[in-house]
Amino acid sequence: MKKALPIVVLCAVAIVTTIILNGCGGKAVAAKPAPIKAHLSSFLTLHNQFCEKKYESSDSLKTELEQAPTLSLAKDFEGVYEVLISNVSFAVSPEEDGCTTDVMLETNGKELFTFEDINKALLASGYIETGDPVSRKDMGTDQSELTIIEKKYISPEGELTTLDFPLEKKDKYYMTLFAEKFTQAKQESKEKMLKSLRMASR
Numbered sequence: 001m002k003k004a005l006p007i008v009v010l011c012a013v014a015i016v017t018t019i020i021l022n023g024c025g026g027k028a029v030a031a032k033p034a035p036i037k038a039h040l041s042s043f044l045t046l047h048n049q050f051c052e053k054k055y056e057s058s059d060s061l062k063t064e065l066e067q068a069p070t071l072s073l074a075k076d077f078e079g080v081y082e083v084l085i086s087n088v089s090f091a092v093s094p095e096e097d098g099c100t101t102d103v104m105l106e107t108n109g110k111e112l113f114t115f116e117d118i119n120k121a122l123l124a125s126g127y128i129e130t131g132d133p134v135s136r137k138d139m140g141t142d143q144s145e146l147t148i149i150e151k152k153y154i155s156p157e158g159e160l161t162t163l164d165f166p167l168e169k170k171d172k173y174y175m176t177l178f179a180e181k182f183t184q185a186k187q188e189s190k191e192k193m194l195k196s197l198r199m200a201s202r
Helices: 005-022 038-051 058-067 115-124 183-201
Strands: 081-085 088-095 098-104 134-139 145-154 160-166 174-180
Touching (some): 038 081, 038 088, 038 115, 038 174, 115 160
Antiparallel strands (some): 081 088, 088 098, 134 145, 145 160, 160 174
């Protein structure tokens, strides 16, 4: 009987393991994470390619965007560089204090992805939430008022990143993901300018 015990135990473990893995209905309980939607993947890839990188200044970011073979200047938008993927325009723009990636969420009456989609994707890629989302009013491209969700994160690079996601009129507002990058350089530039003004006034 003692020799038979290990076999019984192994069989019991195998049965329990099979039940846990397969579940009562014979299907796997541990579901695989849902794949990221294609448009969301394109948006995050573009943001990662440009806005998550380190740059000395906004000018150096602009130079890289100008030289990127996949990007071209967006029509009617100064300093904005875009790429068309499946007839959807994804854009990156250098800002005085950082880098913005944007997209119009609704085209031809279809929403590209939801707030929950992008929030989950950012967290899964290493972004850390810095607080609850807040709602605020903003203006759409048609100059009408709308409500957006604003949520802040710390990126894997340690940069404060802000998501502005429209709750309505998603064909009239560009959803943006902004990475704050050059605030220190901006502050130093202001201090140098103030110092030179003081010197000139003496």
